Amino acid sequence: MANLCEICSKSPSSGNNVSHSHLKTRRTWxxxxxxxxxxxxxxxxxxxxxTRCLRSGKIQRAI
Known part of the structure; x- marks a missing residue:
């Protein structure tokens, strides 16, 4: 499944894991x-x- 919200277009973001010794490795959210x-x-x-769009009521769920 694509990691993309069809309502708000939220997609994966990236950044760094930062260890206690301040070594940095790439990671994604x-x-x-x-x-x-x-x-x-x-x-x-x-x-x-x-789930943010579901919770805020941006869409109406069907039963």
């Missing part, structure tokens, strides 16, 4: 993407959305 049934333009579709 992936968004929490869920595949849910949602009502989009009046019809039920499966969409990949992040």
């Amino acid at each position: 992936k968004p929490n993407i869920q595949r849910v049934k949602a009502i989009v333009n009046g019809e039920v579709k499966r969409v990949n959305t992040c």
Whole structure:
């Protein structure tokens, strides 16, 4: 599954792991993407959305 929210376009971001000795290695943060049934333009579709969009009510889940 693609790590991309279809609602807000949130995608993986990158940065560094920083150890106690201040050594740096690259790492990624992936968004929490869920595949849910949602009502989009009046019809039920499966969409990949992040949990932040689900929780904030940006989409309406279908039952």
